[in-house]
Each structure stands twice: as C-alpha cells, then as structure tokens.
Amino acid sequence: QVQLVESGGGLVQAGGSLRLSCAASGGTVSSYSMAWFRQPPGKEREFVAVSWSGLITAYADFVKGRFTVSRDNTKNTVYLEMNSLQPEDTAVYYCAAKPSSGGGQLASEYAYWGQGTQVTVSS
Numbered sequence: 001q002v003q004l005v006e007s008g009g010g011l012v013q014a015g016g017s018l019r020l021s022c023a024a025s026g027g028t029v030s031s032y033s034m035a036w037f038r039q040p041p042g043k044e045r046e047f048v049a050v051s052w053s054g055l056i057t058a059y060a061d062f063v064k065g066r067f068t069v070s071r072d073n074t075k076n077t078v079y080l081e082m083n084s085l086q087p088e089d090t091a092v093y094y095c096a097a098k099p100s101s102g103g104g105q106l107a108s109e110y111a112y113w114g115q116g117t118q119v120t121v122s123s
Contacts, residue, residue: 001026001027001112002024002025002026002027002032002097002112003024003025003026003112004022004023004024004095004096004097004112004113004114005022005023005025005114005115006020006021006022006093006094006095006114006115006116006117007020007021007023007117008020008021008117009093009117009118009119010118010119010120011120011121011122012085012119012120012121012122013121013122014085014086014087014121014122014123015084015085015086016085016121017081017082017083017084017085018082018085018119019079019080019081019082020036020079020080020082020093020095020117020119021077021078021079022034022036022077022078022079022080022095022114023075023076023077024076024077024078024097025076027097028073028076029071029073029076029077029078029097030054030071030073031099031100032052032097032098032099032100032112033050033051033052033053033097033098033099033100033101033102033103033104034050034051034052034069034071034078034095034096034097035047035048035049035050035051035095035096035097035098035103035104035105035110036048036049036050036069036078036080036093036094036095036096037093037094037096037107038089038091038092038093038094038119039091039092039094039116040088040090040091041090041091043091045094045107046060047060047105047106047107048060048063048067048080048093049063049067049068049069049080050069050103050104050105051069051070051071051078051103052100052102052103053100056103057069057103058103058105060105063082066082066083066084066085067080067081067082067083068080068081068083069081078095080093082119085119085121086121087121087122087123088121089119089121090119090120090121091118091119092116092117092118092119093116093117093118093119094113094114094116095113095114096110096112096113096114097110097111097112098110098111098112099111
C-alpha cells in the first residue's frame with residue numbers, strides 16, 4: 001500500500017513561490033498516476049495537476065502557466081512548483097496516487113492520499 005507524505009507548505013506573500021514535495025513509500029511513483037488536489041477554506045476539494053506515464057502532465061485551468069508538476073523517480077518523490085501565488089491559492093494541498101491508468105482529475109479515482117500541507121498566501 002502506497003503511503004504519501006507532503007511537505008513544503010507555508011505562508012508566502014502574493015507573487016511568491018513555493019515547492020511542495022510528496023514522498024512516497026510502499027510503492028514506486030513511476031508505477032502510479034500522481035496528482036495534486038487542493039481544498040480551499042469552506043470549499044470542495046479540487047483538482048490541481050497530474051503526472052502520469054513518465055512525462056505526461058495536465059493542469060487545472062486556474063494554474064496553467066503558474067504551477068508545474070514533476071517527479072524524481074530516484075527519490076520516489078513528486079513535486080509541485082508553484083509560482084505567482086495569489087491569495088485565492090490558499091488551501092490545503094494534497095498529493096494522491098492511483099495505479100497508472102491515465103491522468104484522472106476526479107478525487108474519487110485516487111485510492112491513496114497524503115495528509116495534506118497548508119499553503120497560505122497573504123495579500
């Protein structure tokens with residue numbers, strides 16, 4: 001069973017950057033579709049980005065051009081590089097995994113989840 005641990009969240013000013021990490025154990029990220037979701041305060045969890053089949057990626061429209069998902073198979077870790085952060089990006093960010101079968105964007109498709117990391121962007 002895959003276990004996921006996120007890190008890298010924190011408080012940043014608008015326009016700033018953060019890099020989130022998702023370290024996996026109990027499975028290799030190369031065998032999984034790895035996604036990032038977020039849950040803003042008082043809102044539903046929403047899709048952010050996904051990486052699958054090595055280099056294929058997809059993004060939610062609201063992060064295109066600002067966020068980049070990548071993975072380092074040697075470290076069994078997936079990253080989310082976030083630039084030009086805005087207050088509306090404030091949320092708990094979650095890493096999720098499913099046996100690789102495409103870049104799903106629905107939370108219900110993912111069997112494995114991390115505990116989440118808080119990102120707060122001040123104006």
